Amino acid sequence: MNISQIAKLAGVxxxxxxxxxxxxxxxxxxxxAIARVIRETGYTPSSQAQTLRTKRTKLIGVIxxxxxSDSISQVVAGISQVLSEQGYQMLLANTANQNSRELxxxxxxxxxxxxxxxxxxxxxxxxxxxxxxSLKVPVVVLGQSIxxxxxxxxxDYQASVGLAExxxxxxxxxxxxxxxxxxxxxxxxxxxxxFLDTMTKHGLKVCESxxxxxxxxxxxxxxxxxxxxxxxxxLEAILCATDTIALGAIKYLNQNRIRIPEEIGICGFxxxxxxxxxxxxxxxxxxxxxxxGEEGAKILLEKIASPDTPNKSVKLGFELVKxxxx
Amino acid sequence: MNISQIAKLAGVxxxxxxxxxxxxxxxxxxxxAIARVIRETGYTPSSQAQTLRTKRTKLIGVIxxxxxSDSISQVVAGISQVLSEQGYQMLLANTANQNSRELxxxxxxxxxxxxxxxxxxxxxxxxxxxxxxSLKVPVVVLGQSIxxxxxxxxxDYQASVGLAExxxxxxxxxxxxxxxxxxxxxxxxxxxxxFLDTMTKHGLKVCESxxxxxxxxxxxxxxxxxxxxxxxxxLEAILCATDTIALGAIKYLNQNRIRIPEEIGICGFxxxxxxxxxxxxxxxxxxxxxxxGEEGAKILLEKIASPDTPNKSVKLGFELVKxxxx
DNA sequence: TTGTATGCGTTATCAG
DNA sequence: CTGATAACGCATACAA
Numbered sequence: 001m002n003i004s005q006i007a008k009l010a011g012v013x014x015x016x017x018x019x020x021x022x023x024x025x026x027x028x029x030x031x032x033a034i035a036r037v038i039r040e041t042g043y044t045p046s047s048q049a050q051t052l053r054t055k056r057t058k059l060i061g062v063i064x065x066x067x068x069s070d071s072i073s074q075v076v077a078g079i080s081q082v083l084s085e086q087g088y089q090m091l092l093a094n095t096a097n098q099n100s101r102e103l104x105x106x107x108x109x110x111x112x113x114x115x116x117x118x119x120x121x122x123x124x125x126x127x128x129x130x131x132x133x134s135l136k137v138p139v140v141v142l143g144q145s146i147x148x149x150x151x152x153x154x155x156d157y158q159a160s161v162g163l164a165e166x167x168x169x170x171x172x173x174x175x176x177x178x179x180x181x182x183x184x185x186x187x188x189x190x191x192x193x194x195f196l197d198t199m200t201k202h203g204l205k206v207c208e209s210x211x212x213x214x215x216x217x218x219x220x221x222x223x224x225x226x227x228x229x230x231x232x233x234x235l236e237a238i239l240c241a242t243d244t245i246a247l248g249a250i251k252y253l254n255q256n257r258i259r260i261p262e263e264i265g266i267c268g269f270x271x272x273x274x275x276x277x278x279x280x281x282x283x284x285x286x287x288x289x290x291x292x293g294e295e296g297a298k299i300l301l302e303k304i305a306s307p308d309t310p311n312k313s314v315k316l317g318f319e320l321v322k323x324x325x326x
Numbered sequence: 327m328n329i330s331q332i333a334k335l336a337g338v339x340x341x342x343x344x345x346x347x348x349x350x351x352x353x354x355x356x357x358x359a360i361a362r363v364i365r366e367t368g369y370t371p372s373s374q375a376q377t378l379r380t381k382r383t384k385l386i387g388v389i390x391x392x393x394x395s396d397s398i399s400q401v402v403a404g405i406s407q408v409l410s411e412q413g414y415q416m417l418l419a420n421t422a423n424q425n426s427r428e429l430x431x432x433x434x435x436x437x438x439x440x441x442x443x444x445x446x447x448x449x450x451x452x453x454x455x456x457x458x459x460s461l462k463v464p465v466v467v468l469g470q471s472i473x474x475x476x477x478x479x480x481x482d483y484q485a486s487v488g489l490a491e492x493x494x495x496x497x498x499x500x501x502x503x504x505x506x507x508x509x510x511x512x513x514x515x516x517x518x519x520x521f522l523d524t525m526t527k528h529g530l531k532v533c534e535s536x537x538x539x540x541x542x543x544x545x546x547x548x549x550x551x552x553x554x555x556x557x558x559x560x561l562e563a564i565l566c567a568t569d570t571i572a573l574g575a576i577k578y579l580n581q582n583r584i585r586i587p588e589e590i591g592i593c594g595f596x597x598x599x600x601x602x603x604x605x606x607x608x609x610x611x612x613x614x615x616x617x618x619g620e621e622g623a624k625i626l627l628e629k630i631a632s633p634d635t636p637n638k639s640v641k642l643g644f645e646l647v648k649x650x651x652x
Numbered sequence: 653t654t655g656t657a658t659g660c661g662t663t664a665t666c667a668g
Numbered sequence: 669c670t671g672a673t674a675a676c677g678c679a680t681a682c683a684a
Contacts, residue, residue, distance in 0.1 A: 002677050013655045018679055025653055044437040048377040049677035052660050057374070059417075067406065068399040077393045080420040089439075091385075092418040094406040108415075111370040218599070247603045254605050273544070274600040277573045279580050328661050339671040344663055351669050375661035378676050 001043045010037040021045055060300065061091045061109035063102055064120045069216075070243070070272035071289045072120060075142060078293025079118060086301055088115075097216070099123050103131055110135045116300045118142060121151075123183040138303035140296045144186050145313060150303065152296045152314045156186045156269075159285040159318040160194025163239060163267050166283070167326055168202050172237040172265055175199065176210040176228045178221055178249065179241040187216075191241050191269060210235070214245070221248025226256075229264075237265030237326055243272040243284055250278065250325075265326030280324030288316045327369045336363040347371055386626065387417045387435035389428055390446045395542075396569070396598035397615045398446060401468060404619025405444060412627055414441075423542070425449050429457055436461045442626045444468060447477075449509040464629035466622045470512050476629065476637045478622045482512045482595075485611040485644040486520025489565060489593050492609070493652055494528050498563040498591055501525065502536040502554045504547055504575065505567040513542075517567050517595060536561070540571070547574025552582075555590075563591030563652055569598040569610055576604065576651075591652030606650030614642045 003021075007014040010033045019026050020034045037043075051057050060083055064072050076092070083090050091114060095101040099122065106128075109117050116137050121144035132139050132149055141151040167175055177195055182188040192211070199206050209231035214220030221240055225248070229235060240246035246268030253260055260266055260280055268275070271286035295314060303309050329347075333340040336359045345352050346360045363369075377383050386409055390398050402418070409416050417440060421427040425448065432454075435443050442463050447470035458465050458475055467477040493501055503521055508514040518537070525532050535557035540546030547566055551574070555561060566572035572594030579586055586592055586606055594601070597612035621640060629635050 003679090004677085014677090015655055015657095015679080016653095019654090022679075024679095027653065030654085046378070046677050047438040048374050048383070049660090050679080051374040052372070052378055052662090052677080053679050055660090067393075067403045068396070070394070073394040073399045076418075077420065077422075080393065080418070081422065084420070089434075090418050092402075092406070092416050094403065094410070096403075096407065112373040113415075244599075247599070251603050254603075273570075273573070274603060277577050277580075277600060277604065279605050329663095330661080333671095340661090341663080341671055341673095342669095345670090348663080353669065356670085372661050375676090376663080378661080378678090379663045381676085 001041055003045065006034065006037055006041065006043050009041070010034045057113055057115055058088050059091050059114045060088050060297070061093065061105070061114040061117045062120075063093045063095065063105050063109075063117065065095050065097050065122045066216075067092075067094050071270050071287070074289035075120060075293035075296075078290040078295075079297045080293075082294050082297035082301070088301070097122075099125075103127060106131055106135070110137050116140070116304050118296055118300055121146070121186075123181070124185070138300060138307065140300045140303070142292055142296045144184075145315070147313075148311075150299050150311045150313065152292050152299070152316065153186060154287045154292070154316050155318055156190040157194040159269060159287070159320075160191040160239075161198050162318070162320050163269070163283070163285060164195045164198035166320060166322065167237050167239065167265060167267060168198070168204070170237075170261075170265065170326055172326070173204055174210075174232065174234050174236045175204070175206070176212070176232055176235050176238045177206070177241075178212045178214065178224045178228065178238060178245055180216055180220070180245075181213060187241055187269075188213075195239055207232075216242060216244065218244055218248035218251065221245040221250070222252045223248070225249040225252040229258075235264065237261070237267070240266065240268045243268035243270040243275055243282065246282055246284070246325075247274060250282070261324065261326045267326050271321050275321065275323065278325070282321075283323040283326045284321045286319040286321050288318075292316055327367055329371065332360065332363050332367065332369050335367070336360045383439055383441055384414050385417050385440045386414050386623070387419065387431070387440040387443045388446075389419045389421065389431050389435075389443065391421050391423050391448045392542075393418075393420050397596050397613070400615035401446060401619035401622075404616040404621075405623045406619075408620050408623035408627070414627070423448075425451075429453060432457055432461070436463050442466070442630050444622055444626055447472075447512075449507070450511070464626060464633065466626045466629070468618055468622045470510075471639060471641070473639075474637075476625050476639065478618050478625070478640045478642065479512060480613045480618070480642050481644055482516040483520040485595060485613070485646075486517040486565075487524050488644070488646050489595070489609070489611060490521045490524035492646060492648065493563050493565065493591060493593060494524070494530070496563075496587075496591065496652055498652070499530055500536075500558065500560050500562045501530070501532070502538070502558055502561050502564045503532070503567075504538045504540065504550045504554065504564060504571055506542055506546070506571075507539060513567055513595075514539075521565055533558075542568060542570065544570055544574035544577065547571040547576070548578045549574075551575040551578040555584075561590065563587070563593070566592065566594045569594035569596040569601055569608065572608055572610070572651075573600060576608070587650065587652045593652055597647050601647065601649065604651070608647075608651045609649045610647045612645040612647050614644075618642060
């Protein structure tokens with residue numbers, strides 16, 4: 001069923017039907033006639049053909065490193081809400097932690113298809129910068145601070161300082177750290193730096209063996225905690241770069257009957273669902289993930305509406321969640 | 327940049343370029359010439375125009391009730407993997423638990439855009455049935471058993487029987503239940519029925535006040551647990567229809583220093599990330615969520631490839647995760 | 653206010 | 669093997 005068949009049935013020209021669809025000039029009678037035919041036939045215009053003409057797809061590409069993560073799924077939920085309110089659809093691409101696929105998806109998306117791209121950033125390489133700057137479609141990067149595109153990010157450094165101060169305030173002096181690759185500037189580098197700087201400020205040493213690095217998964221915490229304890233028998237607490245890593249650490253400690261926080265204190269980042277349920281509940285920081293997605297989508301839609309809007313970079317706050325694990 | 331400009335630059339006809347793009351008949355020299363021009367210009371074909379001709383969008387619509395859920399995000403991850411392997415993109419629609427929006431999205435998707443739809447089912451009404459049966463595009467329903475479309479679902483009933491048997495085997499006689507609306511056949515009705523049937527089979531009574539119903543969120547468990555305890559002072563255990571609900575119950579019990587499992591046993595469904603981390607760890611059943619998404623996507627792609635494939639309905643198994651909470 | 657004619661970028665047909 | 673040409677379904681400039 002296409003526009004000219006409808007026109008024929010309604011006894012008008014295809015152009016009239018098009019005008020009907022787009023609220024153009026039309027007499028009441030014709031309007032009514034067309035309305036009736038469309039209702040009876042259940043006709044809907046082809047969005048492909050519309051796009052071919054108007055160049056508007058109403059599609060936003062969203063690229064994420066993984067979907068089964070508390071924090072990311074919240075960001076996506078925030079994005080999803082704003083987009084659907086504005087009549088946009090979300091094309092979701094999951095790189096499954098294969099960084100190179102980010103570039104592929106950015107390309108695929110930008111070639112055609114989407115009007116804008118939201119990238120949940122992890123490791124942003126020079127190749128990213130080059131590719132992103134070359135795009136015709138607007139981009140917003142979430143979770144990492146960059147200077148060549150609009151971005152929304154969390155105050156990872158200060159959050160880390162906050163947690164470290166809190167741990168030190170609780171009397172911990174010998175604190176270990178389990179993090180992720182520093183190639184991830186937000187989660188890997190800044191959180192670690194905030195910790196180290198705070199320790200230094202208080203005159204506390206952190207030797208090389210008290211710092212471990214691994215993946216974004218629970219295994220990281222589970223496998224590095226015993227190493228940390230082996231290398232630092234007098235360890236009093238562990239700061240983990242994410243709640244998920246902290247969960248892995250807790251799993252190991254529980255299994256080995258090491259009491260939290262009496263023997264070892266634990267902190268994470270992200271305030272995931274499990275944090276408040278655990279016994280003892282996990283001390284962590286709350287980041288505004290949902291808002292991050294929401295705000296990111298809004299900024300992207302603004303950029304689409306007026307392409308010459310200057311880049312914005314928004315730093316979101318955080319809240320210390322002082323629970324019982326330290 | 328379009329196909330005829332490329333053709334002009336390469337000194338061939340647009341048709342030749344099209345053939346180049348689609349692996350048609352072409353001499354080596356022309357092929358080389360076209361390849362060079364395409365490389366130099368960075369040309370990519372317009373997927374809209376391609377679609378307009380071929381009717382193929384390479385888009386799959388996926389409709390979910392919420393994104394920030396352990397189980398759902400795993401299903402989506404499974405779907406995502408299969409689709410991307412096959413060169414399909416995923417259009418994700420999040421209804422945010424507004425059931426009516428499911429119908430809207432099914433309509434939007436099916437009108438144009440997508441070649442197939444995956445629906446993560448919750449409450450399937452007669453309106454759903456009518457709409458789904460009227461669609462031209464293939465559909466696969468995940469998580470609910472229905473007879474008019476292909477579906478992949480879990481053995482909710484037997485899983486519930488398994489948990490109930492296990493609890494009874496542990497000596498519990500007075501068991502309460504916190505569930506969700508029975509309009510959700512899989513999670514609401516079957517899980518409850520499996521529990522009730524098993525209790526009856528063992529000659530154990532479950533009075534009305536030992537059964538509570540609420541949302542899919544933690545609040546359900548958190549708010550209904552005290553009611554359950556008030557109405558049934560001699561309660562020995564609670565079976566919760568989801569891990570998330572169980573987490574809410576555990577939160578309440580922890581806050582009120584009611585020991586698990588000594589005073590009250592707890593079970594859930596789903597084997598979410600938190601289950602094994604909790605102390606005591608949560609007894610639950612493992613469902614194959616990732617595989618559910620994977621299998622669903624495969625079946626959908628089969629249906630797209632050969633539209634007259636008969637409907638399939640696949641029941642996935644489960645595994646009892648015997649942890650410490652009961 | 654209305655209709656005609658044209659083109660968006662591609663692919664399929666068909667004659668060469 | 670190749671190229672001209674006609675669709676695909678729609679929106680718009682322009683003429684009426």
